[in-house]
Amino acid sequence: MEGKFLLLIFLLVASEVSGQSINCDFADEPRGGTQLYSCNANIQNPNGADNIPITSSNGHFEYNEDYDVKMLNIVTGTSALMPRVFCDQFFNLIVIEFLANIQMSTINAESFTGCTKIREIFIRSNPIEVLPPTAFITNTYLKIFYLKDTQLTSLPSSLFATNQALQD
Numbered sequence: 001m002e003g004k005f006l007l008l009i010f011l012l013v014a015s016e017v018s019g020q021s022i023n024c025d026f027a028d029e030p031r032g033g034t035q036l037y038s039c040n041a042n043i044q045n046p047n048g049a050d051n052i053p054i055t056s057s058n059g060h061f062e063y064n065e066d067y068d069v070k071m072l073n074i075v076t077g078t079s080a081l082m083p084r085v086f087c088d089q090f091f092n093l094i095v096i097e098f099l100a101n102i103q104m105s106t107i108n109a110e111s112f113t114g115c116t117k118i119r120e121i122f123i124r125s126n127p128i129e130v131l132p133p134t135a136f137i138t139n140t141y142l143k144i145f146y147l148k149d150t151q152l153t154s155l156p157s158s159l160f161a162t163n164q165a166l167q168d
Helices: 002-017 085-089
Strands: 021-031 034-045 054-056 071-079 095-098 120-124 144-148
Touching (some): 021 071, 054 085
Parallel strands (some): 021 054, 034 071, 095 120, 120 144
Antiparallel strands (some): 021 034
């Protein structure tokens, strides 16, 4: 009976992420006079799964690992949700940029919780309609939050309650 139960769980998980993927091409990107080890991501997540395995076609650079990734560039793809797997896996991120419209309509309260060192977030041309009041509660170092061409009409008054740099 236990074997059938585990098989059922595996099938449910596999069907949730089937046809969905995140692929990173790792690179050193110039930023502010320095080089940041970066993931240039192609995301295929039309169903908005939160925990898709991240793969890489070129692998990490020599002597680099997931904890060395400082910048995430979303360059192509589709995703209804900002999946928290980016911040869970690349927990030392300091910059996230959405360089393309990936049709992201949802940022949930957990999307950025693992990115406790994040300083800059740039979101352009995505149909986000709502930001939860606790979306950036763990992002106390956030200094730049740039939104352009979204569907947002207002921001929650407590959105940056834990972030002194963005309260003023």
